[in-house]
Amino acid sequence: MWGGIALWLLTAIVTYTTRxxxxxxxxxxxxxxxxxxxxxxxxxxxxxxxxxATAILGCFLTGGILGVLGASVMESYLLHPSLRMFLGVGLIEEAVKLLALMFVLRRHPGIHGMRAGLVLGATVGFGFAAFESAGYAFNAAVTMKGIDLRALLETEVLRGVLAPFGHGLWTAIAGGVLLSFRKPNGRFRLAAPVIGTYIGVAVLHSLWDSMHGIAIWLVAEITDTGLRRELFAQGYIVTPTDQQQHLFTLFSVGGMVVITLVALAWLRSLAHRARDTGAEGRQGARIHTP
Incomplete structure (x- = not known):
């Protein structure tokens, strides 16, 4: 990690210096x-x-690319910021990541169990996050006035810090439950716990994405500001007071922390279940056939 950070810093310095x-x-x-x-x-x-390594690389690269492409196509119909839009984004992105995981594992019928699902689900999620971050960084860098290197660096730092608490975490949870119900012949079972887990992580995803708007709405409610619904879509409060700025920071950051803690607790419970049933051939185990 530290060697990679050093390389990134060196690249950033050289790029900034030489333009x-x-x-x-x-x-x-x-x-x-x-x-x-x-x-x-x-x-x-x-x-x-x-x-x-084949399954890991396939999930990271193929799963990540297919997830980003599928989400981009489906999300093109969601244009206006609203809680409904963010819920749609969460449902779409979590669905395409699970479909990508299923697609990659179609040639690996022997891979099943909670532990395998946690690892490979996280791998697909991190692959998705990597390609998505590259797109955000590119958009931040390219402006009408030329290359904005500062915006690029700020975007990459922010996305890098948040990366462990987003897509990788959510898809690990969903992937773990999905593969724990996979049949020995390789067929996937969309059992009730699988559907429930998918909806749960999609809600966490949606709340994470919409926390900025939710924080603004809460500030407007507490400080009795008008146009509460409009503020959610607008994304900011015109000429906010110091109190409103402090409340916004509290709600937005605090909300993301709460969402992360819930997801980590969920993941931890699944990991404990995988360890408790960790003998080969039982639910938490995974049988590999090359």
Whole structure:
């Protein structure tokens, strides 16, 4: 991790000093993939060595790309910021990531169980996050006035810090439950717990994405500001007071912390279940056939 951060900082310094636009792809890719790749490698080394490199790489690259493409196509119909739109985004992105996981594992019928699902689900989620972050970084860099390097760096730092608490975490939860119900012949069962888990992580995802608007709405409610619904879509309060600014920071940051803690507790309970049934051939185990 620290070596990667040092490389990213060196690339950023050289790019800023030389103003060489040829270095932008290196800067974007390094910054976008560093944190997701490190967490995937950590999960592979600690919990997924027997899964095989093919499954890990397939989930990270193929799963990530298919997830981003599918989400982009489906989300193009959701244009106006609203709580309903954010719920739609959560449902769409979590669905396409699970479909991508199922697609990658169609040639690996022997991979099943909670532990395998947690590792490979996280891998798909981190792959999705890496490619999505690259897109956000590119959009931040390209402006009407030319290349905005500062916006690019700020975007990559923010996305890198938040990466462990987003897509990888949510899809690990959904993937773990999905593979725990996979049949020995490789067929996926969309049992009630699988559907319920999918809806649950989609709600967490939606709340995470909409926390900015929710914080504004809460501030407007508490400080008795008019146009409460309009403020959610607008995304900001015109000329906010100091009290409103402090409340907004409290609600937005506090809300994201609460969402993360809920997701981590959920993941921890699934990991304990996988360990408790960790013998090969039982639910938490995973049988691999090359």
């Amino acid at each position: 060489n636009s040829n270095l932008l792809p290196t800067l974007i890719l390094l910054g976008s993939f560093l944190v997701p790749a490190v967490f995937v490698l950590w999960a592979y080394e600690r919990h997924g060595r027997d899964l095989g």
